[in-house]
Amino acid sequence: MGIFKIEGGHQLKGSIQPQGAKNEALQILCAVLLTPDKVTIKNIPDIVDVNKLIDLLGNLGVKIEKLSEATYTFQADEVNLKYLESAAFKEDGRGLRGSIMIVGPLLARFGKGYIPKPGGDKIGRRRLDTHFEGFINLGAKFRYNREEYFYGVEADTLKGAYMLLDEASVTGTANIVMAAVLAEGTTTIYNAACEPYLQQLCKMLNRMGAKISGIGSNLLTIEGVKALTGTEHTMLPDMIEIGSWIGLAAMTKSELTIKNVSWDDLGQIPNVFRKLGISVEKQGDDIYIPAHTNGYEIQSYIDGSILTVADAPWPGFTPDLLSIVLVVATQARGSVLVHQKMFESRLFFVDKLIDMGAKIILCDPHRATIIGHDFKSQLKATTMTSPDIRAGISLLIAALSAKGTSTIHNIEQIDRGYEHIVTRLQAIGAKIERLD
Template sequence: MNGTFEIKGGKQLKGEITPQGAKNEALQILCAVLLTDEEVRINNIPDIHDVNRLIEILGAMGVEIQKHGKGDYSFKAETLDFNYIQSPEFKKESARLRGSIMLLGPMLARFGKASMPTPGGDKIGRRRLDTHFQGFTELGAEFRYDEKEGCYSLKAKELQGKFILLEEASVTGTANIIMAAVLAKGKTRIYNAACEPYIQQLCRMLNRMGAVISGVGSNLLTIEGVPHLRGTEHTMLPDMIEIGSWIGMAAMTKSEITIKNVSWNHLGVIPGVFRKLGIAMERHNDDIYIPAQEQYTIQKFIDGSILTVTDAPWPGFTPDLLSIILVVATQARGTVLIHQKMFESRLFFVDKLIDMGAQIILCDPHRATVVGLNHEFPLRGTTMISPDIRAGNALLIAALSAEGTSVIHNIEQIDRGYENIDGRLKALGAEITRI
């Protein structure tokens, strides 16, 4: 369903908002249910397109699924329907969802074979899948790519533990290789592994299921293969991208907002980067309290040079929040350079902000300089199209702060990553209508 949001901007918001379960964690954890024939119960699953689509794919693959309540499901993958996995329908469904690539590792580990069409997802530049397949072949899988069908297939009589040095610290690649290695024979060591909180969550869950993974939280993981895994229960972390988005929204709309249950210890540098833009926030137990601020001033570096905000693999600053930082900077006092290193073409949404009156110089596909307007010249409402999940949310925040009415089309891109976003914003006093 592809709808439109109409937003009357320029209103101060107030109240509490609770982040949803983490989308990127959910996609990994749901794939991991294939590693055991016992029941796995998962809580705090976000009710969003991408996650619901993966749950539907699991059901069609033959996994027994029970819904106990909101965001609370159990999964039992006793057997899989490999006829369905070969079918055109599976190819069509899984190709629409980039996260489906993480079904390969568990399928290969437990059933000795797996296949998958070229996945879809965001248009934010090339995201290579080489890391995944290099890992699988190092563990002893045979890899084939059928160009005519656009389909990858893997098979292995037995996976064998190995020292694997990843070319890039790919999050989904690391997750996939971990899931393949937990049932492999012998010891696997993954160096230059991604170490995001979501990867840590996956490792902890697998360890509760009987896997033997050490080095969790570092970039060197050691996995002792085991013959089988048990069932378990797991609760998702809150989504840190949402938490960062609400911090930015509070600053842009001069609002007093409390973000509930944020799991502070897993936020890394996120609060610190927003503080560098001059946004005041306080830690109240596990909540973030943001007071209403009339203005916020971007800090300079110690030598007086202009602040640069760049993305980097965890524990660096997540690329998913750079679009939010960019929007928030448009109304700050001062200047900042945003450097998007990890993906090309993720900054192309700035032309929409320039239409709204923002002062931004797009230097190249990776860098933008933002000259803050210090809330003296509010952005103006306009009509725009959401290009991807994260930019869509950034444009939504811009619209909430802008004078006049804004229209955002293609909001399916926002719904893919954010649960009932209009309902939750209305509860804070936002004027937003879904058409």
């Protein structure tokens, strides 16, 4: 197990390039199973979760070639379906939440898909009903081994259907779309997720020969086709990493430029940080954050009531950045209520921030009120443990702004979502090192 040792209280300066989008990569990589042709994918992030999925695809028999640091080719022309029933697969699939998205492509192309109950962040219940109800609507038979926590769907033929999703699940929508593109007839998905990464998946599938309309809306129509062909795809920059670097700049009073952010795909992210008083400037396709030497002030609503930042399905604010917002608010002027609607355990890391001197009231598992210090009282260094990816990066930002030297354990959680983070932060002046 590794740890980060962080000497806080230093201003940073320079530019940082966001990695490819983790949440897009997990969908796109699974889509290579839909065709026997070669698929080239660019801007793949070098992070634990993505590398685990690439290894899993290799174990399934997908031919993988690394062309450069972030570009790979994949060819699923000799898929080993026996691997799906092996003990090795049950172990490999259990260690990665994104492994659930191999089920849709396997079901569509080979008539069966299996998966052990996936792991991932310990942030609360993350049910899979939406995925499997969608497959059942397409004509698949579902079975579940309760003793081994092993899911399976099988179908001789998938047939298009109308379905109203019970939640706008991004991974659920992606899985159902990948199953439906090779189904007979037309599939209509209402209350579909419409995040940019889901749009990217649909555009890629259309280039492969799929017929998906309504991309970017919550109503997708899919006309099934007989087969898909190969393609090339370049992934978007990771919007969660972009938001993390905005928060880092504000908390450390640093002047930072975040390069090539794909502004059109950021949605509410710049506006939410501006409501916290942070200057987020558009320079071409870059974000420029000036040094906030005089701090930043949280806006109130027009009637004077306290600002609430809550997550919502796209184009609402992403739940993955609420942990960052919470940390940034600890040094703002003013107060804010953070409302995490989706996951009931995601705010539990605030006890570590309270230990550092933050003024936070945890109202219930979903809501926290933060009273900002306005930098008049610096956070204190401490020893802490990262409970999940997003809480981990939030604690790292807090440590970089704190007085003294902090230690963060369980940094493998951070490695799951942020590539080469030590060298990238060191390049802009952060005092951070990785220790065994």
